[in-house]
Amino acid sequence: MTTAIKSWTLSAEQQELLIKSCFEAKEFSYSPYSKFRVGAALLTTDGRIIKGANIENASYGGTICAERTALVKAVSEGIRSFVGLAVTTDVAAPTSPCGMCRQFIREFCSNEMPIILVPGDYYDTGEDSKKVPIQVTNLGELLPFSFGPEDLELPRKPS
Numbered sequence: 350m351t352t353a354i355k356s357w358t359l360s361a362e363q364q365e366l367l368i369k370s371c372f373e374a375k376e377f378s379y380s381p382y383s384k385f386r387v388g389a390a391l392l393t394t395d396g397r398i399i400k401g402a403n404i405e406n407a408s409y410g411g412t413i414c415a416e417r418t419a420l421v422k423a424v425s426e427g428i429r430s431f432v433g434l435a436v437t438t439d440v441a442a443p444t445s446p447c448g449m450c451r452q453f454i455r456e457f458c459s460n461e462m463p464i465i466l467v468p469g470d471y472y473d474t475g476e477d478s479k480k481v482p483i484q485v486t487n488l489g490e491l492l493p494f495s496f497g498p499e500d501l502e503l504p505r506k507p508s
């Protein structure tokens with residue numbers, strides 16, 4: 350087989366850049382209601398970082414998550430090719446994207462693209478710190494048997 354297989358492995362530098370960037374993004378979280386800050390960072394195929402934070406609204410349904418903020422920022426600027434996503438919160442354990450974000454990610458990212466879930470205490474350096482490691486997953490794991498754009502291209506009975 351000579352099929353080129355795209356590697357979805359991030360370098361250590363790319364991973365650290367994504368982690369640093371999602372923490373930076375979290376600083377701009379607007380979450381006065383939940384007080385649950387979330388930061389997300391996307392790494393584009395051409396090496397750019399696009400950051401997003403959760404932005405809440407007094408009309409709660411108007412709230413947008415950090416992951417969708419980052420994707421909307423990127424896509425609305427013509428960027429649709431990504432190699433990784435990192436997400437962090439203030440929880441000292443990996444926190445994974447909500448269902449709505451998983452579907453939103455599905456629209457623009459490969460099932461194999463690494464998604465790095467970073468505990469909020471990643472940079473803490475306490476002696477008694479019981480740090481949980483980062484979790485590297487992907488959309489295929491987070492949203493199995495998913496429905497995506499290509500499903501709309503499947504042949505079907507005319508309506």
Ligand SMILES: [Zn+2]
Nearest residue numbers: 414446447450
């Ligand atoms: Zn979400």
